[in-house]
Amino acid sequence: MNDVVPPGRFVENLFEFRPPPGLSQKESRKNVVIVGAGPIGLAAALELANHQVHSVVLDSRAAPSEGSKAICWSKRSLEIFDRIGIGDRAVEKGVTWQVGRTYHRDREIFNFNLLSDTGHKRPAFINLQQYYVEQFLTERATENSFVDLRFANRVVGIEEDPHSVTIEIETQSGSYRLRTDWLLACDGVRSSIRSMKGLEFEGEVFEERFLITDIEMRAEFPPERRFWFEPTFHNGQSALLHKQPDNIYRIDLQLGAGADPAKERRPDEVKRRIERVVGTSDFRIEWVSVYTFQCRRLAGFVHGRVLFAGDSAHVVSPFGARGGNGGLQDVDSLCWRLAAIVHGRAGPELMRAYDRERVFAADENIANSTRTTKFMTPADGWERIMRDQLLRLATHSEFARAWVNSGRLSVPCIYESAGADDAGLPAQSRPGAVAPDAPQGKGWLIDQLGVQPAVMGIGCEPPAIPGARAFRIEVNESVRSRYLGARDRAVYLVRPDQVIAARWAKHLPAGIEAEHSAIWKEP
Amino acid sequence: MTERSKPTESFGAHDAIYDELLSAYYGLSTDRQRQLTASLLICLCHRIGSREEISRALAEARASLPDDTVR
Numbered sequence A: 001m002n003d004v005v006p007p008g009r010f011v012e013n014l015f016e017f018r019p020p021p022g023l024s025q026k027e028s029r030k031n032v033v034i035v036g037a038g039p040i041g042l043a044a045a046l047e048l049a050n051h052q053v054h055s056v057v058l059d060s061r062a063a064p065s066e067g068s069k070a071i072c073w074s075k076r077s078l079e080i081f082d083r084i085g086i087g088d089r090a091v092e093k094g095v096t097w098q099v100g101r102t103y104h105r106d107r108e109i110f111n112f113n114l115l116s117d118t119g120h121k122r123p124a125f126i127n128l129q130q131y132y133v134e135q136f137l138t139e140r141a142t143e144n145s146f147v148d149l150r151f152a153n154r155v156v157g158i159e160e161d162p163h164s165v166t167i168e169i170e171t172q173s174g175s176y177r178l179r180t181d182w183l184l185a186c187d188g189v190r191s192s193i194r195s196m197k198g199l200e201f202e203g204e205v206f207e208e209r210f211l212i213t214d215i216e217m218r219a220e221f222p223p224e225r226r227f228w229f230e231p232t233f234h235n236g237q238s239a240l241l242h243k244q245p246d247n248i249y250r251i252d253l254q255l256g257a258g259a260d261p262a263k264e265r266r267p268d269e270v271k272r273r274i275e276r277v278v279g280t281s282d283f284r285i286e287w288v289s290v291y292t293f294q295c296r297r298l299a300g301f302v303h304g305r306v307l308f309a310g311d312s313a314h315v316v317s318p319f320g321a322r323g324g325n326g327g328l329q330d331v332d333s334l335c336w337r338l339a340a341i342v343h344g345r346a347g348p349e350l351m352r353a354y355d356r357e358r359v360f361a362a363d364e365n366i367a368n369s370t371r372t373t374k375f376m377t378p379a380d381g382w383e384r385i386m387r388d389q390l391l392r393l394a395t396h397s398e399f400a401r402a403w404v405n406s407g408r409l410s411v412p413c414i415y416e417s418a419g420a421d422d423a424g425l426p427a428q429s430r431p432g433a434v435a436p437d438a439p440q441g442k443g444w445l446i447d448q449l450g451v452q453p454a455v456m457g458i459g460c461e462p463p464a465i466p467g468a469r470a471f472r473i474e475v476n477e478s479v480r481s482r483y484l485g486a487r488d489r490a491v492y493l494v495r496p497d498q499v500i501a502a503r504w505a506k507h508l509p510a511g512i513e514a515e516h517s518a519i520w521k522e523p
Numbered sequence B: 001m002t003e004r005s006k007p008t009e010s011f012g013a014h015d016a017i018y019d020e021l022l023s024a025y026y027g028l029s030t031d032r033q034r035q036l037t038a039s040l041l042i043c044l045c046h047r048i049g050s051r052e053e054i055s056r057a058l059a060e061a062r063a064s065l066p067d068d069t070v071r
């Protein structure tokens, strides 16, 4: 729908075309070229820069991206944002929310409060329009000398050999080529790199249509996620309401599989529906679109020298906010490994570890998102009977409320790990899990874990090993419950992506050097 | 027969449960019977708790379906 003003709050020349050197002379071979300056491509460039790796980022756009896409950013994403320099801005601009309410018909059946677990630097979730995230990242990337960001540069072809990829790029002033050791395809759900390579997504596509709209409205709605099953204001379909900054509200309305998208996008039609949701006609429509959703992925994310991350690799329905957040975790798993390969510390086979971890994670995200979508859009027959009965049950049986699935919000998965472990230590910080945050004096543990491997001594001195930062952390209640459990001391080895590699509570710390070098090895 | 059915358990208990299951459905339309089954399944699963047990029960139940080819 185009009578909508795209977010015009941006420094325009950020996205301006500047003739790349390759138009006038052959450019030197690159270590990494990233296709796509969406949130995932930009985050990857900045995280690679944290590891002293140069990259060229190409995007066909010459303006901020438009429209209603991601709004919910998870705690883990905010921690990643911190590392790439936009955490504070995102949290300041964003709407922090903790409460989610789920209704059946017009009655609340339960609510949850994400803040029940305190002692973390970052909240469980903020809402912030994707175009702001992209703007903040773009500004950072523009300032960063490791990142060479080129808008209005469209990739139109690739040629591969075993050790490099040659990329064909079109601009308004002509075409040129770049040769690179690695190509990172962050070019989104309709990835052109994916089609150039003839690769296809596998998985489920849902027929149900959803109307996604952003409206501007002065209203004192609390910063809460509200989800309705079969509300009377929307004919037995489901509805979701989220608050965003700038008095913008996101409304998702299920339309049913038979809906006519052209009709549903008509302003009068949209207005009529929204009035019933918000109970007023005093709002302005900022953006409308009609989506169908899919939960699919590539069979593998590593194809020789071409690596897929973000929506080009996997795509989910948005109800658990697992798309963008999952993609940022791809960046987390990928970049330190790619940096190690570029710096000669590891061989290209280390990319297999990225593939393994993120395919596993994508499957978890896909499973969660698929289940939610099925719950929201049950097929006639048994699926519908089960769903409706569960909703009825939930109004009077407390246990059933947890079974009601209006979205299982993004949390990082716990990777399978063969790292040393001790059964007396808490499960949440086992090898393969992201190191849980905890307060440390006036600061936070997560900020002490940089992009280098770390050895943490908890209630004891950590051993010094070459190439890792060793430090002792303050033991407080959060640290005790998240890191010690039944033990009184422990040593933790943490990977560059803040994932726990191994831990010891007795025989401190037998084999730590082997565990440390195993981080960069792919068995 | 499962290993879990205890030989000491009196037949009386099974018979009473079976009876209760039948009684709960008497007088309900087919639609309402299916609704009750759905709710009951969820409640039972909640009470059993273990995913493994539930999968086993499901497998046992499925095995009891009349053969498709015969039907």
Ligand SMILES: Cc1cc2nc3c(=O)[nH]c(=O)nc-3n(C[C@H](O)[C@H](O)[C@H](O)COP(=O)(O)OP(=O)(O)OC[C@H]3O[C@@H](n4cnc5c(N)ncnc54)[C@H](O)[C@@H]3O)c2cc1C
Pocket (backbone or CB within 6 Å): A035, A036, A037, A038, A039, A040, A041, A058, A059, A060, A061, A065, A068, A069, A070, A071, A072, A073, A130, A153, A154, A155, A156, A186, A187, A188, A189, A191, A192, A193, A212, A291, A309, A310, A311, A312, A318, A321, A322, A323, A324, A325, A326, A327
């Ligand atoms: C309605 C909706 C709601 C969502 N809500 C959430 C949410 O709340 N939380 C969440 O985490 N996720 C959410 N998502 C998912 C999220 O928007 C995506 O996961 C995210 O945009 C993926 O980022 P990306 O960088 O991989 O791809 P994109 O954002 O799609 O970026 C790809 C970039 O590649 C560029 N490109 C493509 N082809 C070429 C080419 N040939 N040459 C040069 N450049 C090219 C494009 O111009 C684009 O800028 C939502 C999605 C939708 C649709």
